[in-house]
Amino acid sequence: MYYIDPHIHMVSRTTDDYETLAKMGCVGVSEPAFWAGFDRGSVDSFRDYFRQLTDFERKRAAQYGIQHFTWLCINAKEAENVSLSREVIAMIPEFLDAPSVLGIGEIGLNKNTKNEATIFVEHLELAMQYNQQILIHTPHLADKYQGTRMILDMLCDDSRIDRSRVLVDHVEEHTVRHVLEEGFWAGMTLYPVSKCTPQRACDMVEMYGPERLLVNSAGDWGPSKPTAVPDFIIEMRRRGHSESLIRKVVYDNPVQFFSQSQGFNFKALDASETPATK
Amino acid sequence: MSIPMTASQVLDREFLEIRAKVLELAASFDRVDRAEGVVAGDPRLSLIHEAINVLQSDADDRAEQVQLIFSLHYNDEWQRQFDIASGG
Numbered sequence: 001m002y003y004i005d006p007h008i009h010m011v012s013r014t015t016d017d018y019e020t021l022a023k024m025g026c027v028g029v030s031e032p033a034f035w036a037g038f039d040r041g042s043v044d045s046f047r048d049y050f051r052q053l054t055d056f057e058r059k060r061a062a063q064y065g066i067q068h069f070t071w072l073c074i075n076a077k078e079a080e081n082v083s084l085s086r087e088v089i090a091m092i093p094e095f096l097d098a099p100s101v102l103g104i105g106e107i108g109l110n111k112n113t114k115n116e117a118t119i120f121v122e123h124l125e126l127a128m129q130y131n132q133q134i135l136i137h138t139p140h141l142a143d144k145y146q147g148t149r150m151i152l153d154m155l156c157d158d159s160r161i162d163r164s165r166v167l168v169d170h171v172e173e174h175t176v177r178h179v180l181e182e183g184f185w186a187g188m189t190l191y192p193v194s195k196c197t198p199q200r201a202c203d204m205v206e207m208y209g210p211e212r213l214l215v216n217s218a219g220d221w222g223p224s225k226p227t228a229v230p231d232f233i234i235e236m237r238r239r240g241h242s243e244s245l246i247r248k249v250v251y252d253n254p255v256q257f258f259s260q261s262q263g264f265n266f267k268a269l270d271a272s273e274t275p276a277t278k
Numbered sequence: 279m280s281i282p283m284t285a286s287q288v289l290d291r292e293f294l295e296i297r298a299k300v301l302e303l304a305a306s307f308d309r310v311d312r313a314e315g316v317v318a319g320d321p322r323l324s325l326i327h328e329a330i331n332v333l334q335s336d337a338d339d340r341a342e343q344v345q346l347i348f349s350l351h352y353n354d355e356w357q358r359q360f361d362i363a364s365g366g
Contacts, residue, residue: 114360114361114362117360118362121363124364124365125365128366141348142348143350144345145349145350145352146350146351149354153356154362157364158364158366161366172345173339173341173342173345174342174345174349200341205279206279206281208279238291239281239282239283241282
């Protein structure tokens, strides 16, 4: 089955991973800007990173028939450095017209601090100013519930935001309902220990239905599995779910959400060729 | 939307997995007890015991309840305390 991974950090992965993803049926990836594992020291570091995201990764993915899209921001961890964050936010518009840029992300909270919230709101302002879609990171573990509620408060306070153009990622059992009930898209991240398993993601599809739900691997430089989305597909099949339902979550939904961005110049594959329609 | 499998089919499929997970928990507790030192007052242990109690209930949202046990409290006054307001 063809699928799109809507949240994966390919800058952290090898070219072999692109090949493996392609063999597993991956035809598109969306890569939000994130933390590199260390705090960067200058706005030029981010400028180079955004060049990597908008140019190099796109070409690397294309070698394997994978269409690469990206999101730009300074992540929540580095948002503690407010002055650097503001320099990066001021520089982001240089890249917003680059092909394959879908919007602002992954912005969000990490430890739910005042500085993080300040920079989150300033990213929202940037997104509104340039009519961009938004992809949001929610915190890990004990911070997730509090941070997700705080993020929803800030989003819902801003009447300019079109909720159908916002994806709140890394939802789990205690946050998914809040996100969906407020009208946002929700992403389930299949990630060892700190996020969700394929089995629990299937549970949430069964409990809440497939509308506005996405599933991703978030494959990055930490312990993670870039082929986690196929694990979800297999689990859904083993439970007896239809191919059309599975494809809605792993292909149709990402296409529907991303199509709201002018940077989503996705060339859809012929659906009649996919196993899902046989 | 419901799961296409019957409860019996789910249990058939997952019994050994559930058994293995319970066994891992039991072994973890034994390991803590075997090690030197005392953790009886560690608040993390209280959370774990609270979560295990949820597993023994017949609520239909046990995963959500367990998540909330391990979560920080949400205070709806946070924006006023941080002096943060969104635009628009």
